[in-house]
Each structure stands twice: as C-alpha cells, then as structure tokens.
Amino acid sequence: MMNPRTFSPLRRTSFLPAVSPHIQPRLFSTSTVFLNSPTVALPAQKPVGAFRGGLIGFLFGSVVAGASVYYYILREYRVSNEMLTDDIYALQAASQRLNTYITELEARLDELQKKK
Template identity: 60%
Template sequence: MFPRTPIFSLLRSAAKPVSVPVPARYFSTSPALKDAGSTLPAKKPVGAFRGGVLGFLAGSVTAGTLVYYYILQEYRTANEMLSEDIYALQLATQQLQSYVVELETKVDGLQKKK
C-alpha cells in the first residue's frame, strides 16, 4: 500500500482515531422545565420544488424589470441623440437654403446688369 518511510508512518499514526473521554455527568434539564408549554409551533417545511420555483420566478421578475428599465433608459438616450442630430441637420439645411437663395439673387442681379 504505502512505502515504509518515516513520513507515511507518521501520517498513519496521526490519522488513527482518538478516544474522547466520556463525562461523568450529562447536562440535561429537569422534567418540570421541559413541560413548560411555551414551545413554538412547528414550522411547515417549504418544499424544495415550491421554494425553488418561487425563488426562480422572483429572480426572473426582478432581473426582467431591471433589464426593462435599463433598455428604456438606453432607448431614451439614443432617441434624444437622434433628435439632436435631426435638429442640427435641419438647421444646416436651412442655412444652406438661405445661402443658395442669396447666391441666386446675386447671380440674377449680375445678369440684369449686363
């Protein structure tokens, strides 16, 4: 089984069970104190299946709610950024349109002079 070396014999001797001394007197309560009648009612154990299903559903609902609000916040942020870009594009288009109208009036003025 194990080679005969001092380390293995030391480990083998350490693994042997140690006898525990038995006390001469046990600690116990008297019968009068045991029958006090103030014991709590026994709790009905929750089954592993029912507890597991309820825990899973509670966790899923919590995670789903958090994900919903996170996605809603991201949607609002993206929508605001898109709206800002649309307004900037609209402003740039109006400026370009006014510039083109100004150029057309200058060109018409130059053509009339000729």
C-alpha cells in the same frame, strides 16, 4: 522566512504565563448543570418543499431580472431618442442655412446677369 516549527503546540506553551497553583485552568467542556437541564422542543415548522421554494425563487429572480432589463432598455431608448432628435434639429438648421446661402447666391447671379 519563518520556521514552521516555531508555531508548534510545544512552542506556543512557552509563551503562555505559568498558572498559579490557586487558580485552576478553565476547561472547555459543558458542566453537569447544563447537561441535566431539560431541553425544550423547537416548534414544528411547515416544511417548504424544494420544488415550491425553487419555483418561487426562480420566478422572483426572473421578475427582478426582467424589470431591471426593461428599465435599462427604456433608459437607453430615451437617451438614443434624445440624441436622434438633437441630430435632426442640427440637420434642419444646417439645411436652412444652406437654403439661405443658395437663395443669396441665386439673387447675386440674377443681379450679375441683369448688369450684362
């Protein structure tokens, strides 16, 4: 684990290179040129009321959420409708096979009864 004292400001200065006497270090302050420059006023904007902005945001969010829920439910409805249709076709095919099997059995029973 590292010692927290190694990151103290006194320790950090030992890693910095020495400043030569000809170059002065740059200070992080504003110069007098920028302080004396005329400031330009920002254009006045029409304030948007919190109530109006909140109401518009709420309505926009409600519309987006409602539309996404509508399309999600519509997609789920289509998928379930297709699955139900496939199941109905499978049931119809199974009932037709059962119907043909029963008619064949009845025909065989009639033949056996005629032979006796």
